[in-house]
Amino acid sequence: MRKLTVSGASPYEILIDAQILEKSGEYVRRVTGAEKALIITDTNVAPLYAQTVKASLLENGFKVDTFVFPAGEASKNLDTVSGMIKAMCEAELGRGDIAVALGGGVVGDMAGFASAIYLRGIDFVQIPTTLLSQVDSSVGGKTGCDLSFGKNLIGAFHNPKLVLIDTNTIKTLPARYKNDGIGEIIKYGLIKSEKLFSQLLACQNIDDILTDVIFTCVDIKRQVVENDFTEKGERMLLNFGHTIGHAIEKAQNFEGLAHGEAVGVGMLIITKAAESAGLTQKGTAKQIENILTKFSLPTKFEGQIKDLIEIMLYDKKRRGDTLNLVLAKKIGSSFVEKMPIKDINSFLAEAD
Numbered sequence: 001m002r003k004l005t006v007s008g009a010s011p012y013e014i015l016i017d018a019q020i021l022e023k024s025g026e027y028v029r030r031v032t033g034a035e036k037a038l039i040i041t042d043t044n045v046a047p048l049y050a051q052t053v054k055a056s057l058l059e060n061g062f063k064v065d066t067f068v069f070p071a072g073e074a075s076k077n078l079d080t081v082s083g084m085i086k087a088m089c090e091a092e093l094g095r096g097d098i099a100v101a102l103g104g105g106v107v108g109d110m111a112g113f114a115s116a117i118y119l120r121g122i123d124f125v126q127i128p129t130t131l132l133s134q135v136d137s138s139v140g141g142k143t144g145c146d147l148s149f150g151k152n153l154i155g156a157f158h159n160p161k162l163v164l165i166d167t168n169t170i171k172t173l174p175a176r177y178k179n180d181g182i183g184e185i186i187k188y189g190l191i192k193s194e195k196l197f198s199q200l201l202a203c204q205n206i207d208d209i210l211t212d213v214i215f216t217c218v219d220i221k222r223q224v225v226e227n228d229f230t231e232k233g234e235r236m237l238l239n240f241g242h243t244i245g246h247a248i249e250k251a252q253n254f255e256g257l258a259h260g261e262a263v264g265v266g267m268l269i270i271t272k273a274a275e276s277a278g279l280t281q282k283g284t285a286k287q288i289e290n291i292l293t294k295f296s297l298p299t300k301f302e303g304q305i306k307d308l309i310e311i312m313l314y315d316k317k318r319r320g321d322t323l324n325l326v327l328a329k330k331i332g333s334s335f336v337e338k339m340p341i342k343d344i345n346s347f348l349a350e351a352d
């Protein structure tokens with residue numbers, strides 16, 4: 001068992017182990033005196049893991065209800081959040097009770113958001129079951145859902161009481177979603193850890209080092225969110241590859257590259273440009289291309305960079321007439337460059 005504690009106004013532990021689901025009730029019991037627990041999960045995860053978690057919660061004295069919604073990003077909307085809140089009402093959860101988010105980032109983000117607003121905030125536990133949610137979305141307290149105007153446009157900062165990462169759940173994850181997580185894992189190496197990057201390059205099969213890799217990524221995210229909970233400074237580094245990645249996803253109507261794949265291509269494009277501008281150590285882009293290829297992740301955007309630029313300029317993270325671009329200085333080290341909008345075209349033209 002590996003363990004981390006995120007400190008701050010509402011500290012919480014992250015436990016990482018194989019077969020943690022079987023004991024989830026015991027760990028949840030340690031952080032709450034709740035009488036009732038509501039498991040929130042989706043239609044793919046429910047048949048795989050809900051029963052195990054429910055049994056363990058029951059064994060530890062919780063009265064348990066379960067809310068299941070259709071799997072997928074298309075469900076990440078206010079109607080589903082409203083369904084969760086209705087389920088909380090029906091289960092008669094009180095201020096001292098707890099929600100248990102069992103699933104990927106879609107489940108975690110929305111269950112966290114419903115917990116943040118129901119009765120002005122109740123406790124919740126994250127049990128992330130995708131690689132992406134284990135290394136990224138379950139830690140840091142960002143919760144929310146999409147609106148028809150765009151992704152993640154509504155939400156709240158609400159920390160979980162506990163994060164339980166069962167590495168065994170990755171065994172049932174479809175390959176596409178595993179790649180998604182690997183894209184983010186490579187990102188952590190690039191922004192903060194040369195050691196992680198080398199470890200990824202050297203390994204035969206990522207499954208052999210998965211617990212260690214998840215621990216390293218979560219530990220990096222922990223440090224970053226401890227330093228900058230509300231994303232005013234260092235937390236922006238986690239967006240490496242994301243400005244272009246999001247633009248790629250949008251350009252393809254979210255039906256093309258998966259998020260982590262798009263982020264991979266985004267990291268490569270921006271690094272090529274930054275290398276040409278003399279902001280990144282020479283050879284870095286080649287190393288990024290090599291690692292993406294090693295993990296069978298795409299390295300190209302089949303389209304025009306100018307279309308991506310247009311989309312990027314509507315990014316909600318944009319402030320004034322500059323764009324905050326996260327760049328790698330070299331492998332394992334990154335920084336935020338405030339780039340005037342007028343310079344974006346010529347900067348990115350170098351990546352073509």
Ligand SMILES: NC(=O)c1ccc[n+]([C@@H]2O[C@H](COP(=O)([O-])OP(=O)(O)OC[C@H]3O[C@@H](n4cnc5c(N)ncnc54)[C@H](O)[C@@H]3O)[C@@H](O)[C@H]2O)c1
Pocket residue numbers: 042043044045048071072073076103104105106107109129130131132133136137138139140141142143152169170171172173174177180
């Ligand atoms: N809060 C944050 O800081 C943060 C950070 C990154 C991403 N996100 C959000 O996370 C979401 C993406 O997360 P995701 O990729 O986990 O998506 P997801 O929750 O949709 O999960 C992907 C798919 O895998 C299925 N699944 C989950 N666990 C499984 C398992 N163990 N075995 C088999 N199938 C399983 C799900 O049902 C779904 O079909 C996006 O909405 C994104 O905005 C949030």
Ligand SMILES: [Zn+2]
Pocket residue numbers: 184242259263
């Ligand atoms: Zn991401």
